Amino acid sequence: MTVRHVLLLTAAAYESDPEGPRVDGGLVLRAAAAAGCGADALDAAERAGLERCPDGRLRLPGRRAVYEAAPPAHRRAAHGLLAAAAAGERQRAAGLLHRALATPYPDSGLGAELAAAAQLSGSSRGERATALAHAAALTADPAVRAERLVAAADQARLAGRPHRARELLGQVGELMPPDEVRGSAALVLGLLALRDGPVADARASLLLAARLCPEEQALGARLAAAEAAWALGDAEAYREAVGESRAGAAGAREFGLGMAAALGDRYTAGRAALRRVVAEAAEAGTPDALLRAGAAALVAGEVEAACRLGSRALAAARAHDAGPELPRALELLAYGELRAGRHARARAHAEEGLRAARGAGQRNVLAHQYAILALVASLDSTADTVARHAGAAQDIAARHGLVQAATLAQWALARADLARGRAAEAAARLGPLVRPGPRRGHFAVRMLAVPCFVEASALAGDPDGARAAVAEFAVWAERGYDPQAQAQLARCQALLAAGDPVRAEARFTEALARHDRTGGDFERARTADLHGKWLRRARRPAHARVLLRDALVAFERCGATVWAARTAAELRATGEAPRCGEPPGRLAELTPQQLRIAHCVAEGATNREVALRLSVSPRTVDHHLRNVFAQLGVRSRVELARLVDRAEGTVAHS
Template sequence: MSGTVLRGRSAEIARLDALVARVGAGSGGGAVLICGAPGSGKTALLEHLATAPVRVVRAFGMDAESSPYAALARVLRSLAAEPASPPAPPGAAGPPGAAGALRRALETGVDEPRDRFALSVAVLNLLVAAGEQRPVLVVVDDVDRMDAASRDVLAFAGRRLATANVVLVATSGPVDVWPGIERMLLGGLDAGAGQEVVAEFGVAPEVGSEVVQRCGGLPLALREVAAALTPEQARGREPLPSEFPPGSRIRRAHERCLRALPAPTRAALLLLAASPDGLDPEFAGLAASLEPAVAGGLVEIAGGRLRITPPLLGGGLYASAPPAERRAAHRRLAAALAPDADDPIGRVRWLWQVAAGGDAPAGSLAEKFVAAAAAVRARGDHATASLAAERAAELSPHAGARAEHLLAAARDAWLAGRPHRAGVLLSRLSPAPDAPRPLAPAGSRPAAGGLGDLLRGQIALRAGSPAVAHEALLGAAAHLAERDRTAAVVALLHAGEASFLTGDLRRYVEISLRALALREGGEPPDRELMFAYAAGMMALFRGRHSEAVHRLRDVLDLVPRTDDPTALTWATLAALMLGEESRAFRLTERAGAGARARGELALVPRTLELATFAQLWLGRYGAALTSAREGLRLAQEAGLDNSVTLHRAMLALFSTLQGDDDASLHHATAATADARNRGLAMPHALGSWALAHRDLAAGRAADAAGRLRALAGAGRGPGHVTGRVLTTPHFVEAAVRSGDRAGAVEATDLFGRWATNTGSAAARALLARCQALTATDPADADDAFREALTLHLMADSEFERARTELLYGRELRRRRGPSAARAHLRGAYDAFVRLGAVSWAEQCRRELRATGESLRPATAGNPATPGYPATPGYPAAPGYPATPGNPATTPSPLTPQQRTIAEIVAQGATNREVAAQLYLSPRTVDHHLRNIFVKLGVRSRVELVRLLSSGIGP
């Protein structure tokens, strides 16, 4: 069924479409009540259904028509020309006088309890009769605003439509007004879908995550709030609004809900709005007063706290209250929130209310906020620490102190995963004229300025432009070099990472030299680790592999002496470059656990990026997919768009491995487009690699080689280190199969310089495979293939071992015949099926078929190894009897080789592409294809496709 595409609602749309398709096919009907807060998209779902190819009857509830059966009359008027005289379906059974009861109710508008059952049956009969003529879809918006009598009659009918050709879909608020009817509860959109909505209005990703949070993910709120933002707000340079736009639909809808609440509930809501992080459910008996708001979806319990949802509703409530009422609310909260020395978070909440109530001197409160911020920061609650530090800045009488506290508030906001808030706080930071600067050389900025640039650069590195990050970080390093060498080196290493992301490795080397120039000898372990990392990566990018290995091993020797998550991520990269994947993964676990324990949520997606890489090399594709999905979710929630792009690129790769071409193409297209727009060379390389992997798995060797050629060669294009380490084995395979042996040999030589120095069994196995593919002597190729298979076992890399067995099996079939190849091809096939690598399993199946051994096509969750019965519609494997319902096919006139060629040609491959996939010459393929046409009695490729698609092909 066609209809409007609604972001983030695919599951709900599929569920409703299935119900409508069922009634359209005459398989029965049903009823669904879509429940959700104002602005959650209930009406949009009904609009989607309105395009269904069935008879659509529409109605809606409205407060102005509250007399009994007013709404029912509107429904029946749309359904029948004479609603007062509804036709009874032939043979319908019902109580006497049902039609008369309905007629009286509609004419008089009087609800007679004694007529309710007969009237309900009459309406049900009318719906059933209409459905017998043509399938009917009844959509009712705002059924909770209908008169109660109409609502009850429609619910009666809805509970009895399972066998009728009628579907009833209605919407209401969160309250269940139709007991016994299937409910579909709509919440807010998740971070990813929500940011896609606001991105259409030009909202920056880090701002978008904040907008989604403030709007509670409500689609209508997202659109209206995003559309009302100023350009500076949309870019993150000004604070976001604290309430819904004046006159907006979402504001009017929530105001209507608020007006319907009793006065005690509205008073309790003001108390809740005056508390920035909500209140304890047990607070002063507040929960009882808030029950109507909870039932109406305006208040939720999240994280053990009562909170107004969406937050912009609370902001509007607070802003609309008179100042005197706001102060009174704060004083009441301060009186009830007694401070506890053992509860630093509670102390911040109490101080907040005292300050807002205006009952204490600002200067003394500022000092108390500073102490409270330090206490909660030590416990890993950076979100609360940020609020406390910001309040300290607002209350501080001295400009220097204000700058220091604002910087602390911004840093805490960043670590808490709120880059937009951090950026807004930084925009308020300016050099303090009275700040002491005894160590600052003439004309330099104070330390706060350098640390502010460091933080700006860190945020831009994950959530903005790498070019902006690069400049900010270099500026920070220049300002901090004399005051804080550790911070200066951190800034330079992050600037190097920005250069790596953009593929500017020459600049990376220059930055590394600047960092190493700060080395003085006798460094503490944390700085020594950073210097060793800078030296190792610089040597690697210069092609000095032996030196790089030595320096990167120094990093791993120093890592037990640190628990800093950022230092652990650098050590993880060192381990990956050394080919120590298991150690790298353990380091990512340490880094991630440390970041979570310290509340440094902004660092967690980065640890998951590296965990995904380590699991990729280890062949743990299921675990890697889980890591990438979690990393994508966390990065989207925090608005870390550069991390989002990288995780999407990795998801593209793993989707390819699992045979999910649609997901792979979706993620790869999104990742490469975002990477191109932001100048992110590394995610672009990964996205291109995923697409090339997809081409290679499908047998499109020339396309794969074209994608990988720029990534695999040193010094030729961005991201070449990623290409050398990750993609060269795939490029070599694609290049050999597409006839570019010279390019394959050159790439193998470059890869060998790195793989040999690492000592990694996994890397050396891939090198041996590349050497086997490029060998000119068959004996050398055999030796190299066997060495690769042995090293794969040592490295515990099942997927790459299976790929090597597939390649070796192809080579053996071509040189020695079918019997020599089968064992390797069967082993590869079994491994691919276990790993869920459907595309690669299909290649093995084709190769086995070319040897005369037939298997059914593999699908995810449906292993098709010898010994399992073949799938209906496919021939049983040789040596296995046909089963009932699955007869063995009649003998084919084609040889196994010809059947394989016919299948590949039918998928649109050219002769050259078939030749590359099967390791044949194009002339041989052409010869086989002519024989295929003769044997099958077809004259063209088009006729061959028709024959195979008819199910009677070879």
């Protein structure tokens, strides 16, 4: 046998999974040996580009060109050799597939054998998809053919090949299948759109599947339709979808009923049901069940449990060859770590999630990972970085109707504004999201963003605009949906009580005490920072310095460098000596108040806006700004902005 024949055998072996990266080296070598291939031919094949991998599998770059260049009779002969070389039950499906590829005419009996063998556990999902597609091609019965095409599409979906799944589904409609097969096709199509497409279309397809499929499948379709409604931000549609769940696996049924109750008026019963789902997840091993339990934990306020379940779901997805579930597991884990205040871990999982979602063709999951990265970047990265991640999330969200991703992205942009002292801009972003109205944010995110909105409104001089949001937040916090909520509520109440020093002091103190019980460096640092600012404006600099130092250390400990820089500037304004190396360059010549004003002006704020941020009069800002210009030797606000940018850039790269 010549080297050309060895290469053709390898290329033909790929036909059992055309998108697979490697093929079974043992199968190819047995086929080659049966045809009288000597060692010299194998060595020559390696010189011609055949690669032997450490796991014994083979890789052939340019395999399509090799396969398509061979005459059809030579291809069939190669498949015949591979079919004969397939040994044992684990290779039964591969052997039957190569028999089918070696047969130039339809064979319904062989198709039935191949379809049955494709269900065996020895094959990968990609191989099963290929086997079922060929089994469909071998049969003349339209109903059977449609059923096999749908099964092949589902295996392609599970293999992380959505384009191939859609190609296979595209062949089903013309066969006019029975309702049950139509329902299965609608289910697969809906699941594909749920991960990569307009989620309103996904919901419609999944609800159709729920009407046409048997009850066990119908429950899965309803839960997926509810997930689509969640992404859309439609709480009522979510409750309608899961509220009909009356049959199916007990865990899935209780999850649906618990979520419907928790998002409605029966929140106590709903939360109890979701906690049971979380507790029973100790027995769960499949990625889907673990992901469901992780979602239940987040809604029930069990953030640490959600992180544990996310880790288990990730491990299970890798172990079960569950391609579509891997990006979802990383999304759950990244979001859980974000809610827990572990931002570095959230970033690591979100970055891995980006790669996994791209590889699986799941743009909807990609949007959520970008939104999470934007939220993390609002702690320690430039405003441009936050805007880039948020823009990527919003671009997909706008096209696919992802209200949750869009709300998270806007929240991230508002946090970036807050970190840089742009309180009015942050309040303008968050106001429509947290207040009632047509632009209202996602029902599961709105309350999480309220503390940022209250802080922004108070610092922008409009605390009354946030009172209605705080009243709603108080009800939500009482239900225990987030472990940080009670501490955040006390902080919000302190910010709204600025005219009542006794009440404000009491609420700030209560907030810090609650933070100490629940943990979370970032939120505690924000409370200490705001309390310190309030004390400085109340002309209590010594007390302010204690809290601001505490906030600065906490921000640095959790990696919130942008917020730490803001707190350091506030600390200097109390009379604290600058830390070693700050402020940078010629800015070191300025007083703490002049430095704060210079930073605000460099960000584009008017004198009036600066006065509002710093709680001084516009005349005071004007006086300090003239001195800043004279001391730094600049003649315009543009020159000042350039000087500040250069100085900050020097520090960032030192």
